[in-house]
Amino acid sequence: MSDYQKQATVLLSFDLEEFDLPLEYGYVISLSDQIAITTEGLQALSETLTQYAIKATFYTTARYATHQPEWIKKLIQDGHELASHGMHHGEFNRNDYAASREILENQFQVPIYGFRMPRMKQTDIDALGKAGYRYHSSLHPTWIPGRYCHLREPRTITTQQHILHIPPSVTPRLRFPLFWLSFHLIPFDKYIALCRQTIQTDNYLHLYFHPWEWASWPKRLIKHIPFYLRVQSGINMKQRFKLWIEAISQTTLNFTTTYDWLKQNYWKDESLPDEIQPDKNLYRRTFE
Numbered sequence: 130m131s132d133y134q135k136q137a138t139v140l141l142s143f144d145l146e147e148f149d150l151p152l153e154y155g156y157v158i159s160l161s162d163q164i165a166i167t168t169e170g171l172q173a174l175s176e177t178l179t180q181y182a183i184k185a186t187f188y189t190t191a192r193y194a195t196h197q198p199e200w201i202k203k204l205i206q207d208g209h210e211l212a213s214h215g216m217h218h219g220e221f222n223r224n225d226y227a228a229s230r231e232i233l234e235n236q237f238q239v240p241i242y243g244f245r246m247p248r249m250k251q252t253d254i255d256a257l258g259k260a261g262y263r264y265h266s267s268l269h270p271t272w273i274p275g276r277y278c279h280l281r282e283p284r285t286i287t288t289q290q291h292i293l294h295i296p297p298s299v300t301p302r303l304r305f306p307l308f309w310l311s312f313h314l315i316p317f318d319k320y321i322a323l324c325r326q327t328i329q330t331d332n333y334l335h336l337y338f339h340p341w342e343w344a345s346w347p348k349r350l351i352k353h354i355p356f357y358l359r360v361q362s363g364i365n366m367k368q369r370f371k372l373w374i375e376a377i378s379q380t381t382l383n384f385t386t387t388y389d390w391l392k393q394n395y396w397k398d399e400s401l402p403d404e405i406q407p408d409k410n411l412y413r414r415t416f417e
Contacts, residue, residue, distance in 0.1 A: 137328050138383045138390055140295075140335040141178075142266065144245065145171065145189035146218040148341040156353040164196045170344035171200060173367050179207065181374050183384040186210040188245040188266075191232040192217035201237055210386035212243035213262075221246070223253055226260035242388050245337075249277060254290045264293040264391055266335070271299045271306040280304060285331055286395075293391060297337050301330040309338040313361040317369065321376050328380060333390070342366050 147163035178185060187204055189211060194201045205211060213229045215221050230241045244260075246252045246267035257265055272278045284304065286295045298307045300323050305311070307323060315323070328334050345363035346354070361369055 138333040141185040142337045171340040173343040186387040188212045188214040191229040298335045
C-alpha cells in the first residue's frame with residue numbers, strides 16, 4: 130500500500146433527524162412515526178459501522194436526541210462524534226445555533242464542535258461563531274435543481290470568519306455531487322470511480338447520508354414518496370453500503386470523525402476547540 134493510500138481519509142457523516150420527508154410531499158406523518166423510522170434505520174446503520182470498525186460524525190437535531198437519548202449515548206460510547214443539526218428539521222431561527230448546542234452538551238456531557246444546517250440552507254456564520262462552534266458543513270458546492278446553486282463556492286475546506294467549513298465532496302471538475310441521492314441512483318461501479326477520483330485529487334472524501342435511508346418504510350408511505358428517493362432504502366441500502374465500504378477500502382482505509390480529522394490536520398498548533406464557549410446571552414429556545 131502506498132503512502133498516499135495510507136494518508137487518504139474518508140469522512141462519513143449522517144444527518145440524524147426526524148423522518149419528515151413525507152411532509153414535503155403532502156403526507157402527514159406523526160412525530161412518533163418520524164422518530165421510529167429514523168431509529169429503525171439507525172439500528173441497521175450502527176450494526177454496519179460496528180462491523181467495519183468505522184467512526185463517523187452524527188449531526189443530530191436536539192428533538193431527535195431528546196426523544197432517543199439512549200441511542201445518542203450508544204453512538205458516543207461507540208466512538209462516534211456528535212454534532213448539531215439544529216433544534217428540529219423544520220423551521221429554523223438564529224437562536225437555534227446556541228440552543229441546540231447547549232441542549233446536546235448539557236444532556237450528553239460531550240463538547241459539540243460542528244454544525245450542519247437542515248437541508249443545506251444558508252448559514253449565519255456570525256451566529257454560528259457566537260454559539261461556540263468551530264466548524265460547519267452547511268454549504269454544498271454544487272447545483273441541486275430546485276434547492277440551491279453553489280457552483281462558485283469553494284469546493285474543499287475553507288475558513289469563514291475563523292470557522293472551518295468542510296463541504297460535502299463533489300467531483301473535481303464537474304462538481305458532480307457524491308451525496309446520499311447520488312449513492313442511490315448512480316450505477317455502483319461509476320459511483321466508486323467518482324469517489325476514487327475525488328480522493329485522488331483531495332486526499333479525502335466527505336459524504337453524508339441519513340439513517341432513515343436504512344429503514345424499511347411502511348407501505349402506506351411508499352406511494353407518497355417519489356421512486357428515486359426510495360429505490361435503495363431498507364435492506365437494499367444496507368447491502369449497497371457494505372459493498373461500497375469494501376470497494377472503497379481497497380483504495381483508502383482511514384475512516385474517522387470530522388473533528389478528529391480537523392484536529393489532526395488544521396488544529397495542531399491551536400488551543401483545544403472545547404475552550405471556546407457559546408455566547409450565553411443568546412436566547413435559549415425550547416420545543417415540544
